[in-house]
Amino acid sequence: MKKPTDTAGPKKPSSSLRWIILIPFVIVLGVMAAIVRQDESNANDNKSGKQTATTGSESSEKKEIRKNIKMYVYAGSNEYDRRGLGGISNLEISVNNASDYPIDKVRVKIMYIKANGSVHEVKYEDFHAIKPNSKATHKIPDTKRGISVKYEIATIKSKALGLS
Numbered sequence: 001m002k003k004p005t006d007t008a009g010p011k012k013p014s015s016s017l018r019w020i021i022l023i024p025f026v027i028v029l030g031v032m033a034a035i036v037r038q039d040e041s042n043a044n045d046n047k048s049g050k051q052t053a054t055t056g057s058e059s060s061e062k063k064e065i066r067k068n069i070k071m072y073v074y075a076g077s078n079e080y081d082r083r084g085l086g087g088i089s090n091l092e093i094s095v096n097n098a099s100d101y102p103i104d105k106v107r108v109k110i111m112y113i114k115a116n117g118s119v120h121e122v123k124y125e126d127f128h129a130i131k132p133n134s135k136a137t138h139k140i141p142d143t144k145r146g147i148s149v150k151y152e153i154a155t156i157k158s159k160a161l162g163l164s
Contacts, residue, residue, distance in 0.1 A: 062161055065099050069163070072099040075108050075129075075151050082147055088112060089142040093151055095127045096135045101160040103130040109154040112146030120146045126156065 064071055073095065080091040095106045106127040112120045121143065127136045156163055 002075075034056045039113055062101070065101065066161055066163060069156055070153070071155050073097050073103055073106060073153065075106075075153050076150060077149065080149065086115070086147055088146050088149055089141065091140040091142070091149060092137050093140055094135050094137040095130060095153070097130040097132060099161070100132045101158060102132055103156060103158045103161075104128070105155070106130065106159040107154040107156075109152050110140060111150045112143055113148045113150060114145065116148050 056090065076094045076096065078090070078092040078094075081089045090092065093108055095103075095111065097103045107126045108127065110123045110125060112122075114120045123140070125138055125140060127138065130136045
């Protein structure tokens with residue numbers, strides 16, 4: 001005689017085991033969905049916040065540059081020629097803009113100094129539209145008197161920095 005065969009087929013896992021696996025899986029999916037939604041929400045909220053933060057940091061950066069403008073915008077000269085009895089030739093004055101902002105106008109005061117140390121003549125040279133992190137150079141007309149030159153920045157104007 002034959003043994004009775006099991007017609008039920010392979011044993012199915014119990015329903016409680018199925019729920020033990022399914023419930024944590026659903027919870028993990030729900031948590032992940034919540035995190036993604038929160039990140040999207042924060043990204044949308046921060047769009048205007050980032051602009052404000054950038055504007056705020058940019059404003060404080062501009063204040064710092066305005067406060068120390070002579071460190072960012074400064075003048076220099078080349079090795080000019082001096083004549084034996086007095087006179088300056090081949091003088092070039094440069095204005096450096098080491099800031100990240102354009103400078104609209106820089107006025108440089110140029111003083112020609114006599115042998116006794118007094119000022120012979122004062123001239124002004126205007127530099128316009130100096131780009132950020134760049135240098136502008138002007139050739140200065142020769143003079144028949146003076147043995148040396150002193151120069152300094154008289155004024156700086158920049159709409160971008162709020163300097164008028």
